[in-house]
Amino acid sequence: MPLIASPNFDLHAxxxxxxxxxxxxxxxxxxAERGVTALALTDHDEVSGxxxxxxxxxxxxxxLIAGVEISVxxxxxxxxxxxxxxxxxxxxxxxxxxxxxxxxTSRAAxxxxxxxRIGIRGSLEGAYRHAGNPELVGRxxxxxxxxxxxxxxxxxxxFRHYLAAGKLGYVPHEWATLGDACAWIRAAGGVAxxxxxxxxxxxxREMQTLVEAFKAAGGEAIEVVSGNHxxxxxxxxxxxxxxxxxxxxxGSDFHGPGEGYAELGRLAPLPSDLEPVWERLxx
Ligand code: AMP
Ligand code: MN
Ligand code: MN
Ligand code: MN
Numbered sequence: 001m002p003l004i005a006s007p008n009f010d011l012h013a014x015x016x017x018x019x020x021x022x023x024x025x026x027x028x029x030x031x032a033e034r035g036v037t038a039l040a041l042t043d044h045d046e047v048s049g050x051x052x053x054x055x056x057x058x059x060x061x062x063x064l065i066a067g068v069e070i071s072v073x074x075x076x077x078x079x080x081x082x083x084x085x086x087x088x089x090x091x092x093x094x095x096x097x098x099x100x101x102x103x104x105t106s107r108a109a110x111x112x113x114x115x116x117r118i119g120i121r122g123s124l125e126g127a128y129r130h131a132g133n134p135e136l137v138g139r140x141x142x143x144x145x146x147x148x149x150x151x152x153x154x155x156x157x158x159f160r161h162y163l164a165a166g167k168l169g170y171v172p173h174e175w176a177t178l179g180d181a182c183a184w185i186r187a188a189g190g191v192a193x194x195x196x197x198x199x200x201x202x203x204x205r206e207m208q209t210l211v212e213a214f215k216a217a218g219g220e221a222i223e224v225v226s227g228n229h230x231x232x233x234x235x236x237x238x239x240x241x242x243x244x245x246x247x248x249x250x251g252s253d254f255h256g257p258g259e260g261y262a263e264l265g266r267l268a269p270l271p272s273d274l275e276p277v278w279e280r281l282x283x
Contacts, residue, residue: 012252038065044069100175
C-alpha cells in the first residue's frame, strides 16, 4: 500500500503579538520541529506578527497561513471568529482591528480597578509587563501577573477564580459584532471560522442560533478538532458541521509551552467525510 503523507495543518496559534509566549519566528520554528506542514498565525485582534512569521516559514520550509482571531460580542457572551487566508493589509480589517485595540486599553484599566477593589494591587503595571504588545493587553497578561504575585498557582485557576465571566475581576466589554468581524475577514479575502465552539456556555438551541447567525454573516467553517475540545466535543461539532454544511478546521490554540495549552500539531485528524477548510485556502 502506498504511503501518503497526511498534511499536518494547525490553523490556530498565538504569538507574543497577542497573548502567546513565543515570538512569531520562534512559534513557526517550533511548529516546523513538531511536523506541522501549514501553520496559521491567529493572534487576537492583531495581524502585525504575520510578516515575521512568513519570513520564518520560508526558512523552515513550511506554509504560513495569515490569520487573525477576532473577539465578538454575541448577546451576553463573547465568541471568537478566526479569519484564515486574510490579506493583513486590507483597509477595513486593519481599521476594524485598530478600533478594537484602542478599547482594550480602557478595559485593562477597569480590570485593574476591579482587582484593586478586592485588594490586589499593581495589576495594571503587572499586566503590561507581561504584554509583548501593549496594544493587545488582555486577561492572559493579568493572569500571568496574578500567578507571579502568588495570588493563584496557575493561569487556569486565575481565570476560574478571578477573570472568567461573572468573577470579581471580570469586566463586561463590547467587542466587534459578528457581522463586522465576518465582513472584515471576507473583505480581506479570508475565510471566517467559528473558533472553539465547545467553549461557549450556551444551550443546544442557542448554539444552533449562533451557527445560523454566523452563516448568515458569511461564516464558512467551524473548528471541529481543537486544543479546547475533547474527543466527544470534536464528534459533536463534526455533526454540527455536517448539519449546517460548514467546512471543518483543526487548530491547537497553542499559546506557549506550559500553562496547559495544547501542543502544536499534535491533534487528531479531521473526520474524513468533512471538507477541510484548507481546501478553500490558497496554501
Ligand atoms: P481577552 O481577549 O483579553 O478577554 O482574553 C481572552 C484569552 O484569555 C483567551 O484567548 C485565552 O487565551 C485566555 N483564557 C480565557 N479563558 C481561559 C481559561 N479558562 N483558562 C486559561 N486561559 C483562558
Ligand atoms: Mn488567548
Ligand atoms: Mn479564542
Ligand atoms: Mn485563540
